[in-house]
Amino acid sequence: MQTPRNIQSIGNEVAIAWSDGAESFIRHDLLRRASPSASTQGEHDVFGNKYGGESKADYSGVRVLGWQQVGNYAIRFDFSDGHGSGLYTYDYLRKLGELPPV
Numbered sequence: 001m002q003t004p005r006n007i008q009s010i011g012n013e014v015a016i017a018w019s020d021g022a023e024s025f026i027r028h029d030l031l032r033r034a035s036p037s038a039s040t041q042g043e044h045d046v047f048g049n050k051y052g053g054e055s056k057a058d059y060s061g062v063r064v065l066g067w068q069q070v071g072n073y074a075i076r077f078d079f080s081d082g083h084g085s086g087l088y089t090y091d092y093l094r095k096l097g098e099l100p101p102v
Helices: 028-033 090-098
Strands: 004-010 013-018 023-027 064-070 074-079 087-089
Touching: 013 028, 013 090, 023 028, 023 090, 028 064, 028 074, 074 090, 087 090
Parallel strands: none
Antiparallel strands: 004 013, 013 023, 064 074, 074 087
């Protein structure tokens, strides 16, 4: 697992320099839309039924205000819309950084 060496907010993107020398640039709105939190993605019961989750698709005005490292495996971002409960694992952040721009 690669780990972030440096994280910075540059314009409307979060820039991550990884321990293997790779770099990821992930837009703030994409990070917010991709939040792995139950409040954004919903929760599933043992029968596979989904409960909750947000249907809002436009996060174009949402900004990353800050972040905190969680253990040695994830980052929690604070967003301008008050959201801050998603834990983005390092592997998940790498995958988000590899997505083509939308």
